[in-house]
Amino acid sequence: MSDFLNYLNSNLTPGQAGAYLWVVIYIFIIFAAVSVAVIAMNWLERKILAHMQVRLGPMRVGPHGLLQPIADAVKLLIKEDIIPAGADKLVFWMAPVVVVITAFTTYIVIPFGPTHAVTDMNIGILFMLGVASLGTLGIIMAGWASNSHYPLLGSLRSSAQMVSYEVAMGMAVVSAVLMTSLTGAGVYGIGPAGGEAIGTLSMIEIVRAQMNQQVWFIFKFFPLGLIAFFVFAVAMVAETNRAPFDLPEAESELTAGFHTEYSGFRWSLFFLAEYAAMIAVSSIAVTLWLGGWLRPFPHWLSGDAWDTAFSFFPALTFFVLAGMALRTTVRMPKHPYFKIQKTGLGVFGLVLGGIGLVLLVPQVRDRIQDIYWFSIKVAAFMYLYIWYRGTFPRYRFDQLMKLGWKFMIPTGIGVLIATALVGVL
Amino acid sequence: MNPVATPFFFYALAAVAVLSAIAVIVRRNPVHSAIALIFTLLSLAGLYLMLYAPFVAGVQIILYVGGIVVLFLFVIMLINIDRMQREYQFNKQWLVALLATAVLGALFVAVYVKGQSIFPHNAVRFLEEKNTQEVGKMLYVDYLLPFEIASLLLLVAIVGAVVMAKKRI
Amino acid sequence: MEITTLHYLVVAAALFIIGTIGVLTRRNVVIILMSIELILNAVNLNLVAFSRLYGLHGQVFSIFVITDAAAEAAVGLGILIAFFRNKETINADEIDLLKF
Numbered sequence: 001m002s003d004f005l006n007y008l009n010s011n012l013t014p015g016q017a018g019a020y021l022w023v024v025i026y027i028f029i030i031f032a033a034v035s036v037a038v039i040a041m042n043w044l045e046r047k048i049l050a051h052m053q054v055r056l057g058p059m060r061v062g063p064h065g066l067l068q069p070i071a072d073a074v075k076l077l078i079k080e081d082i083i084p085a086g087a088d089k090l091v092f093w094m095a096p097v098v099v100v101i102t103a104f105t106t107y108i109v110i111p112f113g114p115t116h117a118v119t120d121m122n123i124g125i126l127f128m129l130g131v132a133s134l135g136t137l138g139i140i141m142a143g144w145a146s147n148s149h150y151p152l153l154g155s156l157r158s159s160a161q162m163v164s165y166e167v168a169m170g171m172a173v174v175s176a177v178l179m180t181s182l183t184g185a186g187v188y189g190i191g192p193a194g195g196e197a198i199g200t201l202s203m204i205e206i207v208r209a210q211m212n213q214q215v216w217f218i219f220k221f222f223p224l225g226l227i228a229f230f231v232f233a234v235a236m237v238a239e240t241n242r243a244p245f246d247l248p249e250a251e252s253e254l255t256a257g258f259h260t261e262y263s264g265f266r267w268s269l270f271f272l273a274e275y276a277a278m279i280a281v282s283s284i285a286v287t288l289w290l291g292g293w294l295r296p297f298p299h300w301l302s303g304d305a306w307d308t309a310f311s312f313f314p315a316l317t318f319f320v321l322a323g324m325a326l327r328t329t330v331r332m333p334k335h336p337y338f339k340i341q342k343t344g345l346g347v348f349g350l351v352l353g354g355i356g357l358v359l360l361v362p363q364v365r366d367r368i369q370d371i372y373w374f375s376i377k378v379a380a381f382m383y384l385y386i387w388y389r390g391t392f393p394r395y396r397f398d399q400l401m402k403l404g405w406k407f408m409i410p411t412g413i414g415v416l417i418a419t420a421l422v423g424v425l
Numbered sequence: 426m427n428p429v430a431t432p433f434f435f436y437a438l439a440a441v442a443v444l445s446a447i448a449v450i451v452r453r454n455p456v457h458s459a460i461a462l463i464f465t466l467l468s469l470a471g472l473y474l475m476l477y478a479p480f481v482a483g484v485q486i487i488l489y490v491g492g493i494v495v496l497f498l499f500v501i502m503l504i505n506i507d508r509m510q511r512e513y514q515f516n517k518q519w520l521v522a523l524l525a526t527a528v529l530g531a532l533f534v535a536v537y538v539k540g541q542s543i544f545p546h547n548a549v550r551f552l553e554e555k556n557t558q559e560v561g562k563m564l565y566v567d568y569l570l571p572f573e574i575a576s577l578l579l580l581v582a583i584v585g586a587v588v589m590a591k592k593r594i
Numbered sequence: 595m596e597i598t599t600l601h602y603l604v605v606a607a608a609l610f611i612i613g614t615i616g617v618l619t620r621r622n623v624v625i626i627l628m629s630i631e632l633i634l635n636a637v638n639l640n641l642v643a644f645s646r647l648y649g650l651h652g653q654v655f656s657i658f659v660i661t662d663a664a665a666e667a668a669v670g671l672g673i674l675i676a677f678f679r680n681k682e683t684i685n686a687d688e689i690d691l692l693k694f
Contacts, residue, residue: 088454088456090457091456091457091460094460121479122479122554122556122557123479123480123482123483123556123557126480126483126484126487126557127483127486129487130483130486130487130490130491131486133486133487133490133491133492134486134490134491136491136495137463137490137491137494137495137498140495140498140499140502141456141460141498144456144498144502152502156499156502159495159499160499163491163492163495166491199558201557431597432595432596432597435597435601439601439605442605442609443605443608443609443612446608446609446612446613446632447612449612449616449625449628449629449632450612450613450615450616450619450620450625450629450632455622455624455625458624458625458628459628462628462631462632465609465632465635466635469635469638469639472602472605472639473639473642475597476602476642476643476645476646477646478642478645478646478653478656480653480657481638481642481653481656481657481660484657484660485638485660488660488661488664489631489635489660489663489664492664493631493663493664493667496667496668496671497624497627497628497667497671500624500671500674500675501624503675504674504675504678504684506682506683506684509622509683509684509685512621512685513621514620514621514622515619515620515621516619516620516621516686516687517687518618518619519618519619521618522614522615522618522619523615523619525614525618526611526614526615526618529610529611529614530607530611533607533610533611537600537603537604537607541600556650556653559650560650560653560654560657563650563651563654564654564657567651567654568654568655568658571658575658575661575662578661578662578665579661579664579665581665582664582665582666582668582669583668585668585669585672586668586669586671586672587672588672589669589672589673589675589676590672590675590676592679
């Protein structure tokens with residue numbers, strides 16, 4: 001037992017320390033957290049899209065629709081499980097399983113903090129790209145096994161799009177990895193004199209490289225980091241089949257594409273995998289370009305005072321959320337029908353406030369910093385995803401492929417060559 | 426970092442690899458064969474990880490499973506014919522083929538039995554942490570010419586595949 | 595029992611034999627191409643197993659083998675599609691004319 005608790009004193013990830021029980025615990029925590037995040041994303045997407053379209057979104061199920069995702073989940077679970085006639089049963093069953101497994105396997109190497117990853121493989125980013133490319137197989141299998149032409153077309157289009165934008169993602173990722181080992185010189189010289197610059201593929205080491213070089217890679221070798229980040233940001237939206245690249249699953253075009261014939265729980269597995277993949281690629285973008293778990297300005301505004309000031313942010317966030325919930329409670333209509341909703345929302349607001357108070361405790365404050373800053377950056381990306389969906393019109397498929405092959409890949413290669421040149425000069 | 430339960434993982438991965446390979450050549454439906462090929466390739470990636478070759482494992486997953494098998498599945502879907510699946514799957518020379526591969530297998534066994542003394546039984550000779558860096562260095566220093574030739578080969582393959590698949594050249 | 599290099603070589607040999615049987619006995623050209631991929635993977639496993647004893651050259655060469663396999667699969671499938679357009683079959687026994 002003391003061996004078991006001993007791990008908490010070491011500063012290694014559980015995989016590196018060989019503490020296998022902690023690995024299992026971390027996996028459970030990540031699984032639970034991602035599920036909660038997907039449920040929250042469902043609600044947030046519907047509400048934010050609705051507010052962008054000057055309407056209200058779900059309002060009836062719980063107070064302001066807060067219980068809507070749970071109602072959706074229950075509905076999906078109790079639906080009849082239909083397998084189309086003539087469908088290949090084995091492949092039909094396996095396709096959502098493959099997609100979900102690959103979406104969740106990428107979470108093994110995502111660093112929520114310097115020691116808060118399940119394990120730190122020294123080919124971390126390569127592993128993530130590889131497993132993300134396995135998701136394509138699940139989509140092809142889904143479209144094939146449905147034995148119907150809409151899913152087949154949708155899955156072929158979707159997988160062609162994913163394969164094309166994987167190349168652009170790879171180029172952007174390689175240019176970021178290149179930046180870990182180059183400090184540049186002259187105008188572009190950065191980092192403290194004599195700072196170490198070792199090239200690495202490991203996710204935790206990439207963030208440490210950003211810490212050592214005192215610059216987030218998005219701002220390094222300006223504008224090269226920015227262009228690489230832009231290429232990756234567009235490619236990751238296309239990779240996860242989200243708007244504006246969601247032709248393969250748009251309802252007006254292909255009646256839901258490759259998951260047309262899936263109903264009930266199998267469809268919810270695809271849905272879960274899509275949102276989990278979104279969070280995973282956003283985590284890659286945050287780790288590679290936005291400094292992972294580092295707080296803003298760790299070197300310009302350094303010192304204990306600034307550290308303490310920044311450490312109040314988690315509690316502040318929860319207080320703001322609690323304030324919003326309580327304000328909405330107060331402004332609810334004063335009608336007996338709304339009593340349950342009012343009390344529910346009030347309790348929710350108080351729970352959020354309670355969490356904020358817990359985060360004020362000094363021990364918790366120190367430990368929650370890394371996870372908080374990482375989560376906030378990933379949450380910003382999720383908001384961007386929803387924003388794109390509400391703003392941009394859909395790309396036609398040939399425009400999509402043209403953009404991928406004729407613009408993104410040359411830009412990625414150009415950024416790679418330019419980064420290498422600027423770094424070595 | 427010490428490896429854990431190596432024999433168990435080795436036997437599990439090897440069994441999956443061999444059984445899936447048998448499924449590749451036996452199944453009637455080419456999509457099932459492709460899926461069995463995926464399992465074989467993934468278990469081989471696991472075996473590479475056990476051999477302290479993480480970079481090759483990563484490249485195997487990205488290129489083989491995420492690229493080549495996707496290509497196979499695309500082509501299978503584009504040219505699938507049901508008639509083909511209902512015919513007999515093995516051709517007329519299956520007996521001769523089995524005899525020839527039995528001789529090949531006997532050759533393998535003879536080489537491995539007689540050559541036991543030649544293979545050294547040492548363990549890992551280099552660090553796992555620096556594998557990618559070392560492979561990269563070797564690619565660009567010792568193997569630079571094959572590297573450039575491989576890129577030329579890929580260019581030729583791209584042009585060839587596009588020309589082959591066009592309807593009118 | 596300790597896993598020596600010989601164990602990996604036996605697995606590679608088994609994969610090689612299965613791949614060879616597949617190439618020699620199947621009629622579906624796509625399956626023949628997949629069996630060729632099995633053979634190449636067996637060779638790769640051999641290379642990586644020996645690279646543990648003799649240096650990193652085995653791993654570097656296996657990367658080249660994977661690259662070659664990708665190029666060959668692409669061109670082979672391209673030829674297959676071109677042929678399928680002419681003769682509507684992917685049966686190796688029926689692809690027996692030099693000109694049609």
